[in-house]
Amino acid sequence: MPLPDLPNTTPSRSPAEGFVDVTARLSLLMAVLAVAWSLLQLLLVAALGQLDLHALMQTEGLFPLPSWMGWLGEHATLLSLLQLLLCLAFLAVCWGLFKRREWGRLGFIAFLVLVAVLNFASLPLVDSMFSGMQAMFPAEFLNSPDGAEMRAQLQIGRWTSLLTAVGTAIAFAALHGWLVIKLGRAEVRALFR
Numbered sequence: 269m270p271l272p273d274l275p276n277t278t279p280s281r282s283p284a285e286g287f288v289d290v291t292a293r294l295s296l297l298m299a300v301l302a303v304a305w306s307l308l309q310l311l312l313v314a315a316l317g318q319l320d321l322h323a324l325m326q327t328e329g330l331f332p333l334p335s336w337m338g339w340l341g342e343h344a345t346l347l348s349l350l351q352l353l354l355c356l357a358f359l360a361v362c363w364g365l366f367k368r369r370e371w372g373r374l375g376f377i378a379f380l381v382l383v384a385v386l387n388f389a390s391l392p393l394v395d396s397m398f399s400g401m402q403a404m405f406p407a408e409f410l411n412s413p414d415g416a417e418m419r420a421q422l423q424i425g426r427w428t429s430l431l432t433a434v435g436t437a438i439a440f441a442a443l444h445g446w447l448v449i450k451l452g453r454a455e456v457r458a459l460f461r
Contacts, residue, residue, distance in 0.1 A: 284453070284459060287450060288365065291451075292366035296363065298362075299362045303359055310352060313344045317345065361378075373457070376451065377452070381448065391430070402422055405418070
């Protein structure tokens with residue numbers, strides 16, 4: 269004689285709850301990894317703080333250093349601290365999302381929109397990075413046959429990087445837009461307090 273099935277004692281979860289759980293857990297994992305990376309980057313910046321980048325580039329014959337690279341080098345510690353603070357804020361927002369706090373949902377939406385906007389805002393940096401790399405070489409080298417080949421490779425790299433960056437920005441904007449729409453639905457909003 270077969271035994272009767274026992275009733276399920278765990279309440280069934282709605283699709284909205286499942287969506288929030290998966291989104292929050294994946295985001296928490298990414299936030300923890302981002303904090304760890306930021307701490308490692310800060311440690312590396314502190315260790316390399318003694319390195320004179322200008323002198324190193326000059327000995328390699330790669331001078332003058334583009335102004336934006338010099339600025340990044342001068343402000344590396346501050347930028348790394350800012351990145352760490354943003355990652356900690358993201359971690360807090362993800363925790364709020366996980367715990368079903370309204371501030372966590374709204375903060376998470378704000379981070380999604382901010383990242384999508386920054387992805388598009390950073391596109392001009394791709395071109396300036398390749399222009400800066402080309403400017404580091406002397407004109408006599410750039411006019412030589414080897415220099416012409418390097419300029420062609422840089423041009424291919426420029427377009428490949430630009431197309432990849434545009435595609436990535438569009439893909440992330442679509443994903444983030446979808447997440448914002450899902451987090452704005454009534455059945456999801458009802459889960460937060």
